[in-house]
Amino acid sequence: MSQPQAQQRYFWLPVPDESSAYGLVRHAFAGTRLDTGTADEAFRGNTFALANPSEMDWIHAKTCQDCNTLLKEMKGWPR
Template sequence: MANSRTWLRYFWRPVPDEASSYGLVRHAFFGIAADSGPSALSVCERTFALAKPSEFDWIHAPTCPECNETLKQTTSP
């Protein structure tokens, strides 16, 4: 899905994800955070509820490796 995008605006957000022992994972989402709704499709093509995370959540939630790799491939020359 990411390769079909002609624009590269995205934002990261810690969201509830059972894949993490912490309970949250930082996923990337296409678009602008201010324009997002209550849920969104992540770069790794999973739908998550978007809530305002705490500073603690930003620090402790690991980054989704799929989102990270997809964005690296998409933004590479």
């Protein structure tokens, strides 16, 4: 019999990141957006400033593949 997966709350947010030509990358953060302050540590381990992104930021910011991979591993998904 398989064990149920533990629930992990997280949220995605476009944040300033020099690694992107657009200047923003969508990173995953633990908890909920309401629980955060002006900066937080993403799942990949870097700390980023948090702000309210525009709709265009959501559209143009690429998803951080490191955060995505870590979350998939936490859920037991293969790479």
